[in-house]
Amino acid sequence: MSKDIRIQRLSGKALIQYIPELARLRIEVFKDFPYLYDGDYQYEEKYLQTYINCPESVIVLAFDGDAIIGASTAIPLKYETDEVKKPFIENGYNPDEVFYCGESVLNKAYRGLGVGVRFFEQREAHAEDLGGFKHITFCCVERPADHPRRPVDYVPLDTFWNKRGYVKHPELTTTYTWKDLDEAFESAKPMTFWLKEEHA
Secondary structure, X not given: XXXXXXXEEEOHHHHHHHHHHHHHHHXXXXXXXXXXXOOOHHHHHHHHHHHHHOOOOXXXXXXXXXXEXXXXXXXXXXXXXXXXXXXXXXXXXXXXXXXXXXXXXXXXXXXXXXXXXHHHHHHHHHHHXXXXXXXXXEEXXXXXXXXXXXXXXXXXXXXXXXXXXXXXXXXXXXXXXXXXXXXXXXXXXEEEEEEEEOOO
16 A cells, blocks of 8 residues: 555546446445445446536546545536435525535545545535535435444544534435345435535
């Protein structure tokens, strides 16, 4: 493992060559708690196509040499699905003024080196470059404290997100559907959004 980690921002068609590796990384990382995602390559490639098709999207890639060791996605909220936009519309937000950070995935061996901070910095810089956003947001899954797969040493990322200027908004909720590792079928998972004022 090198400490010379290179961060690169890419948008639209420039992402095509990285789709297989991004799909693999997402499936690998999201197996862990709290997502417990039983990944599917076809779904991943379809999901990532959204970012290829949108010229205003961004994926921030982290490289160690030529190897992708992390990735972070974001896109203007107006291009997202109805399930993502609905809670904002219902609570009086203009989707055109909200920039949505999809997710960050990082190889375990590279955690604690500041890559997560750089992911947020780069996505926020992309939103600033595009202009016109009053809020930046992301969402996370809500799992019960007594979930049987919750590791004893699990530490939520709330403090990290607070340090980045994000505040949890319990009134902004939706559900995403996927299949957990121990599920026979997909089920809806509750998600809560966190917000940061763009010029806060």
